[in-house]
Amino acid sequence: MFTANEYYKKTFGHKMYKASISINVTCPNRDGTKGTGGCIFCSGQGSGEFASDGDNISLQIDEAIARVSSKAGNEAGYIAYFQSYTNTYCSSDYLRKCINEALSHPMIEAISIATRPDCLGEDILEVLSECAAKVPLFVELGLQTSSDKTAKLINRGYETYVYPKAVRDLKAIGANVITHVILGLPGEDISDMEDTVRMVAASGSDGIKFTCLYVLKGTMLADMYARGEFVTLEMEEYFDIVFDLIKLLPDNMVIHRLTGDGPKNLLIAPDWTRNKRAVLNYMNRRFGL
Ligand code: SF4
Numbered sequence: 238m239f240t241a242n243e244y245y246k247k248t249f250g251h252k253m254y255k256a257s258i259s260i261n262v263t264c265p266n267r268d269g270t271k272g273t274g275g276c277i278f279c280s281g282q283g284s285g286e287f288a289s290d291g292d293n294i295s296l297q298i299d300e301a302i303a304r305v306s307s308k309a310g311n312e313a314g315y316i317a318y319f320q321s322y323t324n325t326y327c328s329s330d331y332l333r334k335c336i337n338e339a340l341s342h343p344m345i346e347a348i349s350i351a352t353r354p355d356c357l358g359e360d361i362l363e364v365l366s367e368c369a370a371k372v373p374l375f376v377e378l379g380l381q382t383s384s385d386k387t388a389k390l391i392n393r394g395y396e397t398y399v400y401p402k403a404v405r406d407l408k409a410i411g412a413n414v415i416t417h418v419i420l421g422l423p424g425e426d427i428s429d430m431e432d433t434v435r436m437v438a439a440s441g442s443d444g445i446k447f448t449c450l451y452v453l454k455g456t457m458l459a460d461m462y463a464r465g466e467f468v469t470l471e472m473e474e475y476f477d478i479v480f481d482l483i484k485l486l487p488d489n490m491v492i493h494r495l496t497g498d499g500p501k502n503l504l505i506a507p508d509w510t511r512n513k514r515a516v517l518n519y520m521n522r523r524f525g526l
Contacts (some may be wrong), residue, residue: 238483238524241444241493245314248373249346254309255318256301256345260335261292264323265356271394276381277457278391278419278450280503294338302344314346316375325352329360336368349375349415354403355395366410376412377446378403381419383436384429391422392457397436404440415493416442420478421450423458423467427478434482437490444491447482449475451510453503462506469507472516476523495520 245253265271267281275281298317302309317339325332339345348368357365368374378400382388385397400416407414416437420430437445449470452462461467470478479495486492498510510516520526 239489239491241491244491249314252309252313254305254313254315255349256298256315257318257320258294258297258301259321260319260324262322262324262327265326266394272392274392274457276391276393280453280456294335295342298339298342298345315344316347316349317345318349320351323352323356324350325356325361329364332361333364336364340371347373347375349377351377353395354378354400357403357406362406362410365412369411374412375415376407377415377417379417380437381417382422382425382429383433384425387422387425387429390424401440404442408441414442415444415446417446417448419448419450420475421470423461430478430482431485434485438486444493445486446494447479448494448497449507449510451499451507452505453499454505459505472509472519476520480523
């Protein structure tokens with residue numbers, strides 16, 4: 238298994254940490270362009286529950302670095318992570334301004350942009366290409382599933398066929414692509430999850446992030462959960478699935494995350510994700526990390 242830490246050490250020569258920042262963007266799945274309610278699992282903070290608000294990028298980077306600097310030490314480098322909502326759902330001028338402001342911070346060595354595969358027009362690709370010519374650029378695509386049936390159910394707001402083209406377009410401009418996948422989506426069984434991972438493996442994506450589906454307060458998923466329409470995965474079950482799915486990936490694909498955890502104040506289920514230390518211990522044993 239090729240971990241993100243190994244990859245960063247090989248690429249940058251030292252550990253890398255992410256400095257999460259928010260810019261003034263929304264999401265086409267929330268503002269009415271593609272939908273209004275957003276993905277059924279999204280709490281309304283655009284998957285960036287830990288990012289700060291505001292538009293002062295240098296200050297946000299300073300604050301993010303201050304939060305991890307005692308753990309990171311002096312040797313670490315930082316990636317400016319545009320995390321919340323859809324960070325290419327804006328004008329190309331605005332995105333260019335935000336990226337350049339992040340790049341002007343002396344501690345930033347790379348940029349990471351979280352977005353959707355259906356928000357990568359020519360003008361945006363041009364800005365990303367300029368960025369990739371200066372520093373390593375990661376673009377994180379929220380695929381979640383390759384099943385269009387599930388995509389409809391979770392209100393993802395785009396069809397799966399756009400994903401492979403997005404990966405090709407991003408690779409063509411020199412970006413490093415990371416694909417987000419959610420395991421345990423309502424109605425999905427192991428063969429659906431295998432199909433998703435096979436699609437990611439075949440797409441040319443450089444990396445993958447796995448997340449266990451978690452249910453947050455105030456989401457449509459929470460209503461479905463309360464009605465008993467699906468159950469969440471148990472910890473052992475989840476990591477057994479991840480263990481098997483990893484075998485479908487090419488050896489050079491970087492695994493950036495084996496699971497994620499939702500904000501504790503909003504979390505309804507699964508309860509095991511609350512105990513981060515226990516999850517990490519189990520995960521490290523299970524994967525021999
Ligand atoms: S695309 Fe991202 S920000 Fe938009 S609704 Fe879905 S999870 Fe939330």
